[in-house]
Amino acid sequence: MSETEVNPTISKSTGLPRKRFYRARAHSNPLSDSHFPVPISPSHVDYSLHYPQLFPSSGQADSSKKIQFADVGCGFGGLLISLSTLFPETLMIGMELRDKVTEYVKERILSLRVANPGKYQNVSVVRTNSMKYIPNYFEKGQLSKMFFLFPDPHFKEKNHRRRVISPFLLDEYAYVLEVGGIIYTITDVEELGDWMKSCLENHPMFEALTEKELEADPVVKLLCSATEEGQKVARNGGQTFQAVFRRIAPSDQTS
Amino acid sequence: MESEPKKETEVAPALIAVHPDQSSVAVAVGPHLRVFDLLAGSAASLIDDSDAVPFHKDNIRAIRFGASGKLLVSAGDDKTVKVWSTQSWRCITTVSSEKRVTAVAVSNDGTFVCFADKFGLVWVVDLDPPLRDKKPAPLLSHYCSIITSLEFSPDGRFILSADRDFKIRVTNFPNKPLNGAHQIQSFCLGHTEFVSCLAFIQSQECPQGLLVSGSGDSTVRLWDITSGALLDTCEVAIKAGLLESNGKAEEHGHAVTDLCTIQDGLLVAVAIQSLQGIVLLNCNVSAQTLSLAKVVSVAGEAFVPTCLGSSSSTGKLWMVTGVSNLPGCNNPSLARVRVISGIDVKQEPVVLEDDNIPGREKLLETLQGTASVDDNVFLAAAEAVKAAMCNLLIKKQYPSENREYRKKSRNDRKLKG
Numbered sequence: 001m002s003e004t005e006v007n008p009t010i011s012k013s014t015g016l017p018r019k020r021f022y023r024a025r026a027h028s029n030p031l032s033d034s035h036f037p038v039p040i041s042p043s044h045v046d047y048s049l050h051y052p053q054l055f056p057s058s059g060q061a062d063s064s065k066k067i068q069f070a071d072v073g074c075g076f077g078g079l080l081i082s083l084s085t086l087f088p089e090t091l092m093i094g095m096e097l098r099d100k101v102t103e104y105v106k107e108r109i110l111s112l113r114v115a116n117p118g119k120y121q122n123v124s125v126v127r128t129n130s131m132k133y134i135p136n137y138f139e140k141g142q143l144s145k146m147f148f149l150f151p152d153p154h155f156k157e158k159n160h161r162r163r164v165i166s167p168f169l170l171d172e173y174a175y176v177l178e179v180g181g182i183i184y185t186i187t188d189v190e191e192l193g194d195w196m197k198s199c200l201e202n203h204p205m206f207e208a209l210t211e212k213e214l215e216a217d218p219v220v221k222l223l224c225s226a227t228e229e230g231q232k233v234a235r236n237g238g239q240t241f242q243a244v245f246r247r248i249a250p251s252d253q254t255s
Numbered sequence: 256m257e258s259e260p261k262k263e264t265e266v267a268p269a270l271i272a273v274h275p276d277q278s279s280v281a282v283a284v285g286p287h288l289r290v291f292d293l294l295a296g297s298a299a300s301l302i303d304d305s306d307a308v309p310f311h312k313d314n315i316r317a318i319r320f321g322a323s324g325k326l327l328v329s330a331g332d333d334k335t336v337k338v339w340s341t342q343s344w345r346c347i348t349t350v351s352s353e354k355r356v357t358a359v360a361v362s363n364d365g366t367f368v369c370f371a372d373k374f375g376l377v378w379v380v381d382l383d384p385p386l387r388d389k390k391p392a393p394l395l396s397h398y399c400s401i402i403t404s405l406e407f408s409p410d411g412r413f414i415l416s417a418d419r420d421f422k423i424r425v426t427n428f429p430n431k432p433l434n435g436a437h438q439i440q441s442f443c444l445g446h447t448e449f450v451s452c453l454a455f456i457q458s459q460e461c462p463q464g465l466l467v468s469g470s471g472d473s474t475v476r477l478w479d480i481t482s483g484a485l486l487d488t489c490e491v492a493i494k495a496g497l498l499e500s501n502g503k504a505e506e507h508g509h510a511v512t513d514l515c516t517i518q519d520g521l522l523v524a525v526a527i528q529s530l531q532g533i534v535l536l537n538c539n540v541s542a543q544t545l546s547l548a549k550v551v552s553v554a555g556e557a558f559v560p561t562c563l564g565s566s567s568s569t570g571k572l573w574m575v576t577g578v579s580n581l582p583g584c585n586n587p588s589l590a591r592v593r594v595i596s597g598i599d600v601k602q603e604p605v606v607l608e609d610d611n612i613p614g615r616e617k618l619l620e621t622l623q624g625t626a627s628v629d630d631n632v633f634l635a636a637a638e639a640v641k642a643a644m645c646n647l648l649i650k651k652q653y654p655s656e657n658r659e660y661r662k663k664s665r666n667d668r669k670l671k672g
Contacts, residue, residue, distance in 0.1 A: 040444060040445060040447060131398045132398050135422065135424075135444065136444060140441065140483075167393075168376075169398060171426075171435075171436075171438075171439055174437065174438075174439070175439040203437060204434075204437055250438055
């Protein structure tokens with residue numbers, strides 16, 4: 001018998017991929033020049049590849065519908081799966097650096113699409129380094145939501161520059177987010193939580209959501225509960241630190 | 256494991272910059288900055304009494320005149336940026352950088368100097384009040400990328416940064432740049448290899464300027480920086496006959512290395528690796544297109560320009576070829592200067608003989624270090640510069656065959672027990 005018949009990578013009962021065959025290191029070197037294809041510009045992103053039912057041919061250039069949610073560092077895809085049914089009319093994508101984890105999410109989405117006809121057609125994943133290539137995927141003001149859930153803390157001070165939320169990278173996230181768009185961040189590492197909050201507070205193009213606004217947003221509750229990482233933290237009784245900010249127009253155009 | 260290779264001093268291309276009024280010309284080779292004062296007809300004596308680092312101690316990677324010619328800025332591998340007054344030729348400010356500097360730009364009014372380092376950070380220094388040592392503030396960053404070129408837009412509204420990851424970022428230059436430049440106007444995306452150089456075309460019809468860029472993909476592209484839109488692409492290596500039109504995509508060695516606009520931008524001079532001379536392109540501003548005007552060859556000697564310079568409206572293009580630390584060569588600083596005149600939509604360009612260039616032999620002696628040059632060595636120099644540029648800016652392709660072998664020293668791959 002072949003290896004895959006004895007130990008199938010896709011579970012026969014649920015039809016979903018089994019995580020143990022997509023085991024990966026928790027870290028991937030964001031500084032290395034991995035060789036995955038990068039679209040030359042946002043108009044080169046192949047929507048028919050990611051959303052085949054919604055974009056039957058690859059000539060999608062004229063389509064008015066564009067990706068609006070991006071989960072940066074989507075991991076095993078927990079948040080995206082929840083968002084897909086909560087926002088069925090919105091196109092969303094996960095970005096993940098790790099090869100095997102991206103494969104897992106791909107398989108997961110494909111299996112869900114088969115098992116639930118008509119559903120999960122609006123969600124996809126791409127293997128890429130979002131710290132270098134976000135402007136290649138999204139046009140100015142294209143996104144209405146961006147997610148950074150439990151990012152790598154990079155504890156050592158000399159590695160802080162590798163953090164996915166930084167004063168410099170926020171310039172790029174502000175560029176792809178529309179005015180009024182929301183950036184969601186959460187972590188179980190207090191120091192990182194303080195760091196992310198402080199970067200956002202000090203950036204002229206972001207302002208914090210009020211308590212009332214946070215209460216009213218159904219997505220906020222998903223930050224802790226929807227992902228594998230968040231569920232693990234809850235199981236261990238850990239605390240989480242979130243920072244949710246809105247993209248604003250800078251007060252003085254040239255300040 | 257093999258022992259670490261002996262650290263060799265890097266090969267660096269010769270650079271040239273021309274004062275906007277053509278009152279002086281500067282050449283940098285390795286750590287040497289040489290300036291010829293054309294009005295005085297003699298070499299300018301540079302004065303640097305900085306306590307920390309007088310003059311440059313390692314390869315200079317960028318030089319340019321700024322603020323309508325009042326300033327000359329030089330920067331490089333010794334991690335310093337020096338600002339010189341072109342009246343006194345004295346170094347008025349030295350700025351320390353954490354990393355090696357790869358590009359510099361001066362704001363149009365001369366108040367700010369920006370420089371970029373090898374790790375993708377762009378810094379800004381306020382020259383007012385003039386102090387001997389200045390601390391730079393971070394302006395913006397291209398994550399983990401090498402910045403190859405920095406330019407201000409002609410109207411001063413934007414600062415442009417180009418990198419080795421094929422991108423050009425257009426950022427609003429704020430009133431208070433020391434707080435950072437956070438508002439990105441656009442990205443000019445379209446090149447399929449590292450972007451090496453930027454220049455602006457200005458005309459009555461288009462006062463805010465059109466951007467031209469050169470790249471390792473052997474093209475020159477025309478852009479509208481407000482929207483980031485790609486207006487036209489000119490395959491210069493193919494037009495110059497260096498590449499077949501169905502040339503293999505993998506073939507490197509025909510990168511555009513420098514660009515210069517002349518005659519208020521109606522003409523663009525382009526230097527390409529392996530081309531002994533330059534390509535002249537016409538820009539049609541209303542049609543927003545680039546087309547080939549002429550290929551100008553330098554006859555009689557092996558001359559592949561490493562850098563181009565011009566002053567507006569003199570119709571002259573200054574070119575330098577050369578390199579520092581060429582292996583096997585006695586002379587650590589090689590430089591050869593040539594001038595093309597008559598670059599005009601109406602005239603025929605002519606490569607000037609040494610006797611006919613402004614400044615003549617005295618200029619050549621000053622800028623080249625010697626009046627006569629050994630021709631043979633410049634071919635080797637061009638090859639060395641080409642190899643250095645490719646090593647720096649082109650991503651290495653590791654074959655998949657020995658991937659396991661390469662990863663064997665990784666902690667999670669080490670055999671247990």
